[in-house]
Amino acid sequence: MLDAAQIEVLQLSLKVAGTAVVFSLPLALIVAWFLARSRWRGKMIVDAIVHLPLVLPPVVTGYLLLVLLGRRGLMGGWLYEHLGLSFAFHWTGAALAGGIMGFPLMVRPIRLSLEAIDERVEAAATTLGARPIMVWITVTLPLALPGIIAGLVLAFARALGEFGATITFASNIPGETRTLPLAIYTFIQVPGGEPQAAQLIVISIVVSLAALFFSELIARRVKRLQT
């Protein structure tokens, strides 16, 4: 049904999007926690920075990443020399671009679910002997789970569909950074490539719907457990 090239594109896309959400989740939890609970006035600035990828043209984000993290970029050279990390024109770059573009979409539902938690219930847990980290693990995190799942799915879908920042920062290299949307774009550019593009489009739709369905399933189960 699918040829080897299509399977490669699909696998690469899932790897890129999966890596993007796995690595952004811890940071998203911390940022969402900070935005939900901090009383510091300057948190508006943090909020704006987090939302920036949502309003900036993706190409701009991609270009800024290139300036910052390209091999000759402000930080890219240092990262490569000392940590062996390379992003530009590499699949990790596609994951980074996808992760950054999906970040605001991940933070928002987590923040909302954290804000909905009754802090007095956390205080009750404290009086029962739970130190702050244990309160987090046994009360806060389970109660925020629906928001975390929603954030994961939204960010995953966003990373899967990421185009502008990816093509600018990581380029369109077959087998390395050519994810589903880039492959579709490439086929459409080639005369007679429409049938293959159409197949990839169907794959895109199926993967996205599956992610939505799966998250809905988990969210329902969590909700049933919590009431």
Place this chain on the structure above:
Amino acid sequence: MTKAVANKTISLDIRLRQGEFELDCQFAAQERVIGLFGPSGAGKSSLLRVIGGLVRPDSGRVEIAGRCVFDSELGIHVPAYRRRIGYVFQQARLFPHLNVRHNLTYGTWFRRHQSARASFDQIVEMLDIGALLKRRIGGLSGGEQQRIAIGRALLSDPALLLLDEPLASLDAGRKEEVLPYLERLSAESELPIIFVSHQIDELLRLANRHVAAIRDGRIVFSGPTAEFLARPELLAGQAGQDAGALLCARLVEHEPAYGLSVLACGGQRLYVPRLADQTSGDQVYVHVHARDVILAREAPSQTSALNHLVGAVVSVCPAANGYAVDVVLDIEGQRLDARITRRSTAMLDPRPGETMHAVIKSLALAEQAWQRLGGL
């Protein structure tokens, strides 16, 4: 007696500023059960949060059972999770993602040593929640939730139990789902308890030895319950539904045929629903809500109300709500408050010095009389 005498149950001297409100409290008590009484907004809950470690005072010192948990000069501040304090709040604050059993055992997950005073089974039985263990929190009544919150606090093996108006968010029927269990806890366990309430009748049913009264962020009284009861001005100023007075009386006899007990208040008689375990001659306090008192110029001849107390009007002044008037009577040297409408006042025109009959239904005095005032 027990070692509670060697160490004070609680000893504190703290100052805390929260916006406009200032808490400045000093008191110590060595009785096992302590009642903390005060009107809404007096600082009861704030003081409890300080004791529980949820709020850090600006300065001062707090000792629980001889153990210093806060001292601003020595830089000591034991965090709440190390204070071993069982805290029951106004709302149950249960964990919605856990079932009843796991809510109850939550505190045991963090206990380092297994020195529980009472076992899981004992506490479940005492609170009568065995049938609920597998249930989720969502479907439980307020009274059930509050009982589980009490059980949860007890199972964390606390050194001190703080009860912050655990009945305040419950309606009258639900209160009776919880109050008897608190009474058992207060009477039978060995656990030190601080019980907070703005309702004097509730408070006295549980804290019958030591009462501290707080007003505007300051402790205005701390001492034996008997002394507290002898100072009616501490009760004055209670708001709305709670306004009332305490009458001190002596049990004359029981009338088993009618399920009543007869009290003598000076030379006058008072019928109350049967006081189960008192005998003739026992001293009894009866809390009479001002709203339950009817005033009459003459002794009503044909009425179902059993209690007619005769006394002189001391003062008449309008209540804050605009439609009621508070009339204070002197009954055999004791204060009795009556709250009547302005319309009734216009009809009756009570004036200081005049003699009035206070008519009170015996049923209004159910749950309002106690004998268990230890040490009186």
